[in-house]
Amino acid sequence: MLFQEIVFWVLSVLAIGASLGVVLVKDLFRAALLLVVVFIAVAGFFVLLNAEFLAVVQVLIYAGAIAILIIFAIMLTRDVQHGNLPNRFQIPAATLAAVLLAVMVAVAVDTKWDLLAGQAQSRAQAVQTSAVRTLESPRDLAGLERAGFATEGERTAAQEAGLADLLIGDFVLPFEAVSLLLLAAVIGALALVRPR
Amino acid sequence: MSPDNVLYGTPVYRFVYELVGTVLPCWISYVAAGLVIMFILVNAVLMGAAVFVFAERRLIGRFHNRIGPNRWGPFGTFQPFADVLKLIFKEDITPAAADKIVFLAAPIVMLAPAILMLAVVPFAKNTALADLNVGILYILAVTSLSSVAILMAGWSSNNRYAMFGAARGVAVLISYEVPVVLCLLGVVMVAGSMSLADVVEAQAVPFLLVQPLALFVFLAGVSAELNRTPFDVAEAESELVAGYHTEYSGVKFALIQAAEFGGVVTASMVVVTLFLGGWAGPLADYLGWFWFLLKVGAVAFIFIWVRATYPRLRIDQLMAFAWKFLLPLSIINLFATSLEVFFLRDSQGVLATNDLWIMTGINLALGAGCIALFGSMIREKIKPVTWQPAAGTASLTVGEVT
Numbered sequence: 387m388l389f390q391e392i393v394f395w396v397l398s399v400l401a402i403g404a405s406l407g408v409v410l411v412k413d414l415f416r417a418a419l420l421l422v423v424v425f426i427a428v429a430g431f432f433v434l435l436n437a438e439f440l441a442v443v444q445v446l447i448y449a450g451a452i453a454i455l456i457i458f459a460i461m462l463t464r465d466v467q468h469g470n471l472p473n474r475f476q477i478p479a480a481t482l483a484a485v486l487l488a489v490m491v492a493v494a495v496d497t498k499w500d501l502l503a504g505q506a507q508s509r510a511q512a513v514q515t516s517a518v519r520t521l522e523s524p525r526d527l528a529g530l531e532r533a534g535f536a537t538e539g540e541r542t543a544a545q546e547a548g549l550a551d552l553l554i555g556d557f558v559l560p561f562e563a564v565s566l567l568l569l570a571a572v573i574g575a576l577a578l579v580r581p582r
Numbered sequence: 583m584s585p586d587n588v589l590y591g592t593p594v595y596r597f598v599y600e601l602v603g604t605v606l607p608c609w610i611s612y613v614a615a616g617l618v619i620m621f622i623l624v625n626a627v628l629m630g631a632a633v634f635v636f637a638e639r640r641l642i643g644r645f646h647n648r649i650g651p652n653r654w655g656p657f658g659t660f661q662p663f664a665d666v667l668k669l670i671f672k673e674d675i676t677p678a679a680a681d682k683i684v685f686l687a688a689p690i691v692m693l694a695p696a697i698l699m700l701a702v703v704p705f706a707k708n709t710a711l712a713d714l715n716v717g718i719l720y721i722l723a724v725t726s727l728s729s730v731a732i733l734m735a736g737w738s739s740n741n742r743y744a745m746f747g748a749a750r751g752v753a754v755l756i757s758y759e760v761p762v763v764l765c766l767l768g769v770v771m772v773a774g775s776m777s778l779a780d781v782v783e784a785q786a787v788p789f790l791l792v793q794p795l796a797l798f799v800f801l802a803g804v805s806a807e808l809n810r811t812p813f814d815v816a817e818a819e820s821e822l823v824a825g826y827h828t829e830y831s832g833v834k835f836a837l838i839q840a841a842e843f844g845g846v847v848t849a850s851m852v853v854v855t856l857f858l859g860g861w862a863g864p865l866a867d868y869l870g871w872f873w874f875l876l877k878v879g880a881v882a883f884i885f886i887w888v889r890a891t892y893p894r895l896r897i898d899q900l901m902a903f904a905w906k907f908l909l910p911l912s913i914i915n916l917f918a919t920s921l922e923v924f925f926l927r928d929s930q931g932v933l934a935t936n937d938l939w940i941m942t943g944i945n946l947a948l949g950a951g952c953i954a955l956f957g958s959m960i961r962e963k964i965k966p967v968t969w970q971p972a973a974g975t976a977s978l979t980v981g982e983v984t
């Protein structure tokens with residue numbers, strides 16, 4: 387466990403340091419690059435949690451796509467060479483950020499994370515083979531092994547089937563809402579750059 | 583500490599881990615095994631790049647009907663080392679107005695994807711350094727970082743040619759990412775897994791035959807992403823000096839070159855693994871690495887051949903080629919493959935070898951038809967602009983005296 391703890395602390399320092407840098411560095415381009423570092427550090431946390439799929443998706447979408455969008459937006463900004471100038475939105479922005487943080491922490495603390503224990507678990511079992519009746523929770527490696535998932539790869543695959551089932555089953559509404567949000571962002575960008 | 587991690591299945595990793603673990607504490611052996619794996623990866627990419635540079639220069643020489651480098655070593659084999667030594671001893675210039683930290687970091691970030699990609703490629707049976715079950719997604723994620731590196735290089739140089747090159751390079755990367763990802767989905771559906779080792783196992787019939795359209799789109803898209811010549815608008819020498827690496831010299835330039843040519847080698851390895859059966863071949867259990875390297879050489883030769891044959895496209899032709907030609911092809915391939923897999927698979931969701939042959943027949947016909955159809959449609963779109971003299975201006979003809 388010592389090694390995992392060292393990695394956890396290194397990643398934490400990296401993530402917090404880089405995210406402080408994002409806010410405090412004057413040069414907008416460097417701030418965007420530090421944001422990429424934050425994204426990759428978060429992917430590292432996912433690897434520590436044995437969620438390789440999420441880690442890979444995190445790098446693919448955030449570091450690979452969102453960061454590029456942000457950097458292009460910075461390049462298209464006028465007066466970018468003056469850096470990150472303060473403006474009159476400082477206090478409202480700080481308030482909004484603090485409220486958002488409070489809401490997210492409250493939700494994170496309040497949520498019952500063991501979602502698969504309840505009703506959703508039965509569907510996860512149905513999606514997987516019928517042999518998984520002995521499964522206590524998707525993190526229950528011994529249970530998965532008893533159910534016939536002999537190798538590490540098969541066990542991880544079974545766990546991810548549960549994740550996919552949750553995304554398309556119980557959480558299909560938020561999932562689709564996010565895609566609608568992305569569509570709205572694309573249309574908004576097109577409307578902004580449309581020649582008049 | 584449990585040896586419960588993705589790398590533990592790797593023989594090299596386990597060997598070093600247990601060897602060091604007999605004398606030293608557990609976590610040191612963990613780190614040592616990881617470092618050994620990194621050492622192998624970095625050297626594999628750099629040596630692959632060196633061999634590829636030599637092969638490319640000699641072969642391009644042959645294609646141009648000249649000799650190519652043949653001075654140092656037998657047949658000029660030591661040429662890449664001479665190149666690297668020259669670059670190391672060259673003056674390392676940083677422009678005065680450059681963003682120095684980002685300027686230094688860009689070549690490193692550029693080389694990292696080529697090295698990281700190799701981690702999941704199976705060179706022979708059970709030889710992948712990390713057989714991730716999300717291997718194909720991992721490759722896509724890692725390569726997507728290279729666009730950040732290109733933007734870093736272009737922006738930090740504080741040079742407009744570098745900036746133009748970077749903007750073009752990223753535009754190409756983003757456009758060609760779409761067809762490449764879509765055609766990989768076809769492979770994933772037929773193989774039923776995203777792990778590269780499983781994809782190799784699933785190729786009872788090489789996916790070269792089962793997914794010809796996907797292979798075509800993938801090869802075209804990857805050579806665009808690697809800035810190879812028909813698609814190298816990002817560093818077009820005749821327009822942009824050298825694109826995003828205009829300001830680089832010395833070791834940093836060597837790193838960028840290593841990233842570029844090492845990228846071709848690793849891309850060839852991915853093509854071989856996904857479409858040509860990886861290490862499969864006669865006596866594959868013992869000679870797997872040989873078949874793998876042979877196929878990698880063949881694919882790398884195709885990259886060199888294409889580079890020597892085609893002239894550079896304009897940026898608008900390049901975009902038209904991605905969005906109006908490759909994208910429809912990859913979507914058609916995706917639909918055809920999903921229908922075939924849906925109707926041909928058995929109750930366990932597995933495709934038999936016979937089914938693969940049926941798919942081969944359908945897909946080859948479909949691929950030929952689609953390429954012919956969309957090829958004739960795109961020909962109008964990317965036709966070179968013929969210059970028309972404006973009315974009233976005197977036209978110059980050969981021999982006319984003005």
